[in-house]
Amino acid sequence: MTTIRLYPPLFEEGKEIEFVRSGRTLSAIPSPRDNSVAVFSTSAVDPQTLKSLNEKYTDSRDIYTASTDKIPTSERRLFVTDTSVIFASLQDFKNSNKTSDLDSRLGRSEQVSPVLIKHAVDYVKIVVDSWARASKPVNRPRPLQYDANHYRTLYTCLSLFVVLYLPEAGFDDAPVGEELMEWLNTHFIEPSSEEGDHLSSQDKPWQDDTFWPYLTRSVLRGFSKAPVFLLETLSRHPSEHLQNLVNYLSPLLSSHPRILQFSTEREFVVALRRWKERVKTLRLELDQVPEEEREDDFENWWKPLSNIVGILEGRLEIIQNICIDLNADWKEVCATWSIFVNHRLRRQDLPEVVNQVLESMPPDPTDLEDMIHVALFRGEIMEALSHAAKLDIWLAAHWIDLMEHLDLLNTHAGDDLEISIRDQYILSYADYLHSDPALWRITVAYMCSCGSIGKEQADQVLLRVPVDVNRGATGPSDVHATVSSGEVPEALRDVIETCHEYGRESVRRMVCTIAAQNFLRRREYGLAVSYTTSAENWTWLGRIVDAILAEYIKHGPEVFARSVAAVAPSLQELRAHPGADGVFTHRLMFAVRYAEFHQRRLSGDLQEAALDILTMFNEDLAPKMWWGVLLCDAVELVRHDSLMLYSSSGAVELLKRLEEVNLRASQGSGDDYLSVLMVTMKGATEGEVLQRLKSARLSLAKYYAKCTMVAGGRDVTRLRAGIIAV
Known part of the structure; x- marks a missing residue:
């Protein structure tokens, strides 16, 4: 809660x-x-x-x-981002190997294990880097969200998981002792190098209280160089018995067989058996020292030396007592057990050993790190995950992803649930990431790895990514303002790309529709058409076309021409779309062609402008409600006395269209032909509009007559037809 x-x-x-x-x-x-x-x-x-x-x-x-979660700060965000790359790589590998063999036991295949090991080790490297950064003694404006100790804890847990559950190919059944001791010496350094430097600087180090504890701890941890160096100083010890024993002990420590030194386990076992015989000999020599000569002027040297020999003998009770005296814990006993007590200890044998050790050396229940280590040693995966989630949900989420690949999870544990245990942990981590809107891409990546439920949650994140289309453009109150630069916001491109990547087609269409609506509000008609086409939302395409044509009605030809200038490329995309609605495409083609007409007219290219009018009629691009407007535009062109912009056939075509408008208006269908012209004439009545068209018809008839006169009397029949039309 x-x-x-x-x-x-x-x-x-x-x-x-x-x-x-x-x-x-x-x-x-x-x-x-x-x-x-x-x-x-x-x-x-x-x-x-x-x-x-x-x-x-x-x-x-x-x-x-x-x-509900702590929003990741800059250093935490870097950690999250870096590890997300590894997670994504692992998902890509998993998806590319979905076969019956690899999908069931992905981690046990010799083909797959090296890949899993690499990804797990990459996680470890990033944790180590984060630990190093957090450990730097620099002045920070505020404390780190997660201190160096937190990343150190992640390091110990992750590296232990690699040691116990991700052995290299062919070493699944190999003795684990050397790797376990290396892990212990890497993360829990004892004894310290400072203690060794302190003792080595003394003339009689055996008189220091830390001498025998340091020597004993070094042997317990499997070291040889440091103990041998200190033992050599005992050649100056006043006891001849101790000098003789040390001369025997030093070669034993230096020659302690380690499995990594041998090519086969059999060779190692033979060498170890011989070495154990020499240890027995040392024990006999040690026991023969008289009681009264087992002490010097400073302390009893025989007892700590006997403890060291007891370690080499592999006597568990002595090892446990030594660890208790040295304030060591159960981990050290288990690691020493695998080196000196049972050198053939396998990973599958560890739970039994740990349970035996914990009876006398229980873990600290208040220390999450210690409880995680216990659970991993025991093979209690779900317990380890539960503690890991309390420590850092990042650890639990990435662990369980690796565990699923390794087939470590109980596949029947979540059969009665709608969502798997693996997905529960990863979605919890994704929910934590959702606290920072800037991490939405990573959040979606984790969610989409969690089946249908995760993808549905990702859909909601994608739909709510803030996309700013108001990039400093002029306010909507300025009707003469040009549209903005036409650049697509980067966030919008990223959202659509992410939808493509994870196959969220329905979300992509919805995002494109929302983007088109926003671009429409900004009067960026080219982008609006493009994104509506991508969304295949033909209803909204119709609204956009209406808005484009409304630019002419509201603001006049100049603003209309500028507004539609960016639509032409989108029109090509629309026409190439196989599912495009032909009605709306046709209307948009008219809007573009009509805008081109005004661009040419405003720039003085009247001849091409006149051809645009005829083309729109001949190709049936112009909606009938716009005929009256186009005819009035055509009349404006023919009133240039010095220019002959239309041929006689062109003039006849315009007269025919004009006659159809008048005829339909007289039959009660005036709204179908005159509605736009009535609006552009500032709310004129139908009668006023018809009167204007009569004037236009007279101008066109005169122009046709002029064309006929210029032609030298040709086309008499057409002239009569023109007079009759007047």
Whole structure:
């Protein structure tokens, strides 16, 4: 259960009853963008009821925002980002090897194990780097979110997991002692080098209180050089017995057989048996020292030396007593056991050994690191995951992903659940990442690795990624403002790319539709059309086309021409789309062609502009409700006395269209042909519009007559047809 503390408090401690009697209660609304919540007080009962009870009602306007997780700071975000790359690589490998053999026991295949080991070791390297950065003695404006000790703990746990559960190919059944002792000496350094330097600087180090503990600990940890060096100093010891014993002990320590020195286990066993015989001989020599000569002027030297020989003999009771005296713990006993007690100890034998050791040396239940180590030694995977989640959900999520590949999880444990145990931990980690909106890509990657439920959660994250399309463009109140630069926000491109990557097609279409709506509000019609086409949302395409044509109605030809200038490339994309709605495509083609007409007209290219008018009619691009507008535009062109922009056939085509408009208007269908022209004429009546068209018809007839006269009397028949039309 998450506890959220409000500051400043809504009420003082002990004032809960007064708060309730004031008619208020606490309410919370989760944020759709991240996993934060807004907390505020609201009325619990009707205020009128409170008045009847003579209770005071206070309407508090304070709103508190809080997050259910600690938002990752910069150093933590770097750690999260780096490890997410390894996680993604492992998922790619898993997905590329989905066969019956590899999918069931992915981690046990000789083909796969090296890959899993590499990824696990890469995790370890990043943890070590984070530990090193956190350990640097630099001045920071604020404390680290996770200190160096936290990353050190992750390091010990991850590296132990690699030692116990990810042996190299062919070493699954090999003795584990050397690797276990190396892990212990790497992470829990004893004895310290400072102690060794202190003793080596003395003339009679055996008179120092730390001499025998240091020597004993060095032997216990499997070291040879440091003990041999200190033993050589005992050649100056006053006891001849000790000098003789040391001369025998030093070669024993130096020649202690280690399995890594041999090519086969059999050779190692033979060498170890011979070495053990020499240890027995040393024990006989040690026991023959008279009682009265086992001490010097400083202390009893025989007992600590006997303990060292007991370690070499592999006597468990002596090893445990030594570890207790040296304030060591169960881990040291287990590691020493694997070197001196049972040199053939396998990984599968560790749980039995650990249970025996823990009977006399229990772990610290308040230390999560120690409890994780115990669970790993015992092979209690679910217990290790539970403790790891308390330490850092990052560790639990990445561990269980590796464990699933290694077939370490009980596949039947979650059969009655809708979501697997593996996915539960990874989604918990993804929920933690969701506290930082900047990490949405990584959040989606983890969610999409968790089946259908995870992908559905990822969909909600993708839909709520903040995408800013208002990139400093002029305000919407400025109707003469040009559209903005036409650049697509990087976040939008990233969201769509992520949808493609994880196959979230429905989300991609929805995101494209939302983007198109936003671009439409910004009057960026080219981008609006492009994203609507990508979304295959033809209803919204119709709305965009309407908005484009409305630019002419509202703001005139100049603004209209500039607004549609960026639509032409999107039109090509739309026409190439196999599922495009032909009606809306046709209307958009008209908008683009009509904008080109005004661009040419405004730039003085009247001949091409005139051809655009005829083309729109001849190719049936112009909707009938726009015929009146186009005809009026054509008349404006023919009123240039010095230019002959239309041929006589072109003039006849315009007269035919004009006659159809008049005819349909007289038959009661004026709205179908005159609605746009009525709006552009600032709300003129149908009669006023028809009067304007009559004037246009007269101008076109005169122009046609002029064409005929210029042609020298040709096309008499067409002239008569033109006069009849007038």
